Amino acid sequence: MRVQNLRLLALAVFSFAVTCVRGLELIDSSLASACIYYEKTFDWGCHSHGNGAAAYRCRCGNVNWLGTITNCIANNTKSLRLRNHGFRHVARRCYEKGDFNYTLADMQRFYANGTGYLRDPTTADLSSPVFTTLRVNQTEFDWYYKKMKDLTFSVQRSQWFGWGLVFFWATIIAVTTLFNFNEKFVGLKLTDNWLARSLMIPSLFENMTQRYPRLRAISPGPHPNRLQALVVTAFVIQTIITVGVGYEMKLPHPYLTTRWFMNLDLVSYRVDLMALSLFPVIYFFGIRNNPFIPLTGMSYTTFSYFHKWCAYVCVVLAFIHSIIWTVYARHDGGYKMWAMDSYWQYGIAAMTLMALLVFHSFKLLRDKIYEVFLFFHQMMNIFFIVCMYYHLNKLGWLGWVWSMAGILCFDRAARIVRIILSGGLQKSTLTDCGSGVIKLTVMNPRFLTYRPGSYAFIYFMSPQDPWYYPWQSHPFTVLSTAKGKGIHGNEMAVYFKAQKGVTGHMLYKLLRSGEESINIRVMVEGPYGDTLPQIAKVNRRIVGVAAGLGVTAVYAQILHLLEAQVPEMGCKLYWAVNDLSHVSWFEEELKWLLSQKCQITILCTSPKELEETGSSFNTDNKLLEILDVRSLFARPDLRALVSEEVKEASDQSKDLTFISCGPSTFNIDFRASVSNTLRQKQSIDVALKEESFVW
Structure with a gap:
């Protein structure tokens, strides 16, 4: 695909840029x-x-x-x-x-x-x-030359340690890519229940959130699993070790005239070069067009977690660098003179921007004012690159700065290409499904294939809307099949819940129109996510468990896996809703799953919905007879559900894959339920694929 070629070109440019990294001092x-x-x-x-x-x-x-x-x-x-x-x-x-x-x-x-x-x-x-x-005087000069080469070697070692951090993440990407390609194309079994039970499924804070449920209100997630936390811990440990070892310079020295200055200078080189080395990692892990997401199969949520921790480590290293030279300047008595130099001023500005980028990115602030956060985050990133350029243009190592600029330009160019190949500015249909749920349909693009499980960012373009809405884009799971197949035919469908902001405004326009559907111009940017095809046969039973609108993501993943599943393995879908009218807007998708011999169970959590079916459930009565509708009068017992499915699969000697999606608290509870079941020795392999609407 053309987008893939653009990714390869960007990687080549990036590789060339970082090879130009060298100091000019x-x-x-x-x-x-x-x-x-x-x-x-x-x-x-x-x-x-x-x-x-x-x-x-x-x-x-x-x-x-x-x-x-x-x-x-x-x-x-x-x-x-x-x-x-x-x-x-x-x-x-x-x-x-x-x-x-x-x-x-x-x-x-x-x-x-x-x-x-x-x-x-x-x-x-x-x-x-x-x-x-x-x-x-050759004897005297040889001493000077040796001491300068010793200093050069010490600084080069610091750069090697910085590259070590880059290669740490390159190793993680290579290993996960190997596992992902095996799962997609080969199908060998490379993991077992011990790995799933101990590292891959349990979340880092599982015991605390289960023991103290109120913590989930304070930190609703998503929480990293233990394997992700272990990766970050290893990264931090490697950083600490490489900052603290390899200082072998000895006095006297023509440049490093005192032990105190030597220690400051060598530690400063170490921390600042390691911080610089993390710049491309931070930027690649944070952009939409992260080429490693389809390669590794890791979600944007996972890369966002790694992105944040790389940024935390980078800021700490840069802060140590700033403290060192501030202390030295004041000790040397030249702070006022140094503060007049532009490179010093730009260094202070860059450090301030780094701190702001970290502190304004906490989840509480992001959730409250996400669009404001996103705007300032992007603007401060651009100003940070400018400040770093002027800070380093006389010192060297500009290759790291060019890598940041190149990655940002690549991301923006790739976004534009995706929008164009997805149809550019095009007409869409918005349909009110009730209960605040909206269905959006657009024509399938000619040049791109949106596989089940991928997602897209949608821009709502209307001159009657507030001026800032077209600049906002929101990610939505895409329900799409190949041309001429499936329930949507030549269309892509997206379901979303109206919230505040632009999605709430779309619902307002629908209700104000008095019509069931309206047309609106949109731009679609995608596909993103797990876009590799499933070639290897899926010899596993598939059980999807969704809450609310999470059914769209679970349905898409089931659709993706059913294409390669061995038919006799079987498929189930559990959908927890608090209003049975939800079934009506997802009716066609449910019918299609039934045609694929997938068992569907509706878990109604409202105690009075079943009694008022006639007034709230406007769908085909024949579908009611086929679906297993259970009125629970409460939230579903996820532990019992998971245990029941694991037991059934064990009795039939079928490996089992759970697919879950819902609110953060639902995902936390479901992950804990699977983890709890795996604490007991199982005769089958159990895996969990979790989809999340937040990161």
Whole structure:
């Protein structure tokens, strides 16, 4: 598909960008830095033996210093590449600190001119102005060169540790991709009930939420499972270990003049390079067009969890970096001067934006004002990239910044491509299904296939609506089949519950029209989610358990698996509703499942619905006779339901897959029910696929 090709192109661009990561300070050229620090010990008439801006303005205008420094570089390497790189390094330093704009050709002329005036240095040159070009004392210079190479190696090690964090996540992606491809295309059994019982099914806070139900109101989820929490724990432990090991530099050193400064500098390099290395991971895990979702089969919720923890770790590392240089600047007495530099100011701005990005992303705030959160989150991300560019443009490692910009541009471009291939601006039909449920139908796109279980973001485009509604998009599970098949034929169907905001406004327009259906222009952006086809045969019984509108996601997943299921395995659907009228708007889908020999049970949780069937249940009476409708007068006993299904599957020696979707509390309880059943030894393999409307 064209979208897949775009993903591959973006990955290639990203890979090229991060290979350009390198520093432009001391470690950019160990040879040039060694020459600069060696030659600054002589008196070049600048009244300074330092490397400040005033000293550079003086030395970079001194042809004798330029001839000396270029001869130092050229005479200590046989590599033309290293020599020219060292020349460029000196030219760059002269431009940044002395405002001299020298080219490589200029530096080569300084080298050729200075060669004719070389002499050996003397003790007097240390305190009396030098008016010629000097050779190096090879013994002394070799010490400078070794110390600079030691510093370069130490910084490179910090970058390797940063790459280690990247490869940690690359390993996680590779392993999960292997498991996902096996499940989709091969069908080998690679896990057992011990793994499911111990890590994959139990949530991290399962025991606490079951013991103290009120905690679910405080933290309704979704909660990570133990395996996801274990991955994050391993990531944090690796970060802590790699921050704390590998400091082998020794004094004396021409640049790191004290133990205190050496420790600050090396730790700062370590934490800031590791933080920079996490930038592309954070951005890839947070975008809609995350190419790893279809590869790994992991949900957006899972990647969002990893995205947040990578961001937390990155912010802590960046905060340590900021504290180190703030303490040093105040200790050195140069804070006021440093605070005037633009790179320092942009660094403060970037750190502030990082903190705001983390603190305004807490779930309580997201749930209350999601659209406001999303707008500011996106804007602050753009400003963060700009601040990081100006913070690093003189220091180096801009490849990490370009990777962030590239990922964001890739995501936006991919969104536009998806919208165009999905039909662009098109007509849709909104139908009032009752109880606040709306059905939206659009024509199937010509160039993309929306597989069951995928989802799309929908933009409602109407000039009569508030100006900000077209800028909002909401994810909806898509019910679609191939052209000419299934109940929807050439159409895609979406069901959603009207809430506040744009979905509530759509319901208002429907009710105000007085019609059962209205037409409205929309743009569809998709497909997203688990879009790989199920090729391997599914030798498992499928049991879907849904609450409320969660039936749309469960139905889509069942549809996806039924295409490859061995027929005699069997399929069931339990749907918990508090109003039997819901069955009427999902009537066609239920009939289609029945035609596939899927057993359907409606669990009515309202005590009076069954008595008022005649007034509230407007569907085919024949469907009532086929469906197993149970009035529970309360929430369903999920533990009993799970135990019953596991026992039945065990008696028939059939492996079992549960598919669940509903409100967060329902998902928590259902996951706990499956986990509780698996605590007892089972003769069959039991798996859980959980769909969630929140992240």
